[in-house]
Amino acid sequence: MSAEGGRGPAEGVDNVLTALADPTRRRLLDVLAAQGDATATTLADGLPISRQAVVKHLAVLDAAGLVSGARVGREVRYVVRPAALDTTARWMSTLAADWDRRLATIKRLAEAAEREES
Amino acid sequence: MSAEGGRGPAEGVDNVLTALADPTRRRLLDVLAAQGDATATTLADGLPISRQAVVKHLAVLDAAGLVSGARVGREVRYVVRPAALDTTARWMSTLAADWDRRLATIKRLAEAAEREES
DNA sequence: ATAACACGCAACCCACAGGTTGCACTTGAC
DNA sequence: GTCAAGTGCAACCTGTGGGTTGCGTGTTAT
Numbered sequence: 001m002s003a004e005g006g007r008g009p010a011e012g013v014d015n016v017l018t019a020l021a022d023p024t025r026r027r028l029l030d031v032l033a034a035q036g037d038a039t040a041t042t043l044a045d046g047l048p049i050s051r052q053a054v055v056k057h058l059a060v061l062d063a064a065g066l067v068s069g070a071r072v073g074r075e076v077r078y079v080v081r082p083a084a085l086d087t088t089a090r091w092m093s094t095l096a097a098d099w100d101r102r103l104a105t106i107k108r109l110a111e112a113a114e115r116e117e118s
Numbered sequence: 119m120s121a122e123g124g125r126g127p128a129e130g131v132d133n134v135l136t137a138l139a140d141p142t143r144r145r146l147l148d149v150l151a152a153q154g155d156a157t158a159t160t161l162a163d164g165l166p167i168s169r170q171a172v173v174k175h176l177a178v179l180d181a182a183g184l185v186s187g188a189r190v191g192r193e194v195r196y197v198v199r200p201a202a203l204d205t206t207a208r209w210m211s212t213l214a215a216d217w218d219r220r221l222a223t224i225k226r227l228a229e230a231a232e233r234e235e236s
Numbered sequence: 237a238t239a240a241c242a243c244g245c246a247a248c249c250c251a252c253a254g255g256t257t258g259c260a261c262t263t264g265a266c
Numbered sequence: 267g268t269c270a271a272g273t274g275c276a277a278c279c280t281g282t283g284g285g286t287t288g289c290g291t292g293t294t295a296t
Contacts, residue, residue, distance in 0.1 A: 021139035074293040082217040089210035099200040106154045192263040
């Protein structure tokens, strides 16, 4: 186990957002998704940063539940995990809908008020 | 006008993600969405930070297209803008689906290979 | 057995995001 | 006309996120 000990979606969304905020991390995810499998070392020499940097990024991604690594012999294979991403996508979508709803309501009220005073 | 001069969704998504990564900024958005309307000064004394801090956050949110401000007399009214958020939500959703697809393919191949060698 | 490869840990560096304070400039109220 | 409210701009401070290097530890190959 690595992340998520219950506690509702809010916590997770937070981690996912901060994780995705970094471009390097997004590139790592892209490569991982494309290859389906990769070690920190492998990923490192596909990017202009050291292995340690990659390791740190993977740690962040893992804490967000976006990635998970399993030891295979002397190396650690990392894989992408869609669940957390999907959760966050839904959260965001709901939020957008909520904003829309509120804006619509406000607009309606404004028009009503305008009609009132004429 | 404030943000977005064409250039495809990628750019925008980047800004939105970094904007949403900060908890203070998310709170600001919540308050804005709830009130439908607010000035930097108003927002500031609802939070434990200075007006200037709020102004900077609003600038970031505006650059991401999540918010827009209009001058009304001596104050500037800020409003929430769902469009950018919605775009990002879709992007994320698509990405999640993409990951799922790839993982499914890989699993299928693995099973095929296993069946092969037995 | 030993060399090479991959990982884990720790110390360290530095740019910059988030925050503050102070002051000048408009705009509205009285 | 004058005072207060609200904004805009700039300088400044500080923690930390992203990065590096160095070294010790396991694991596989020869």
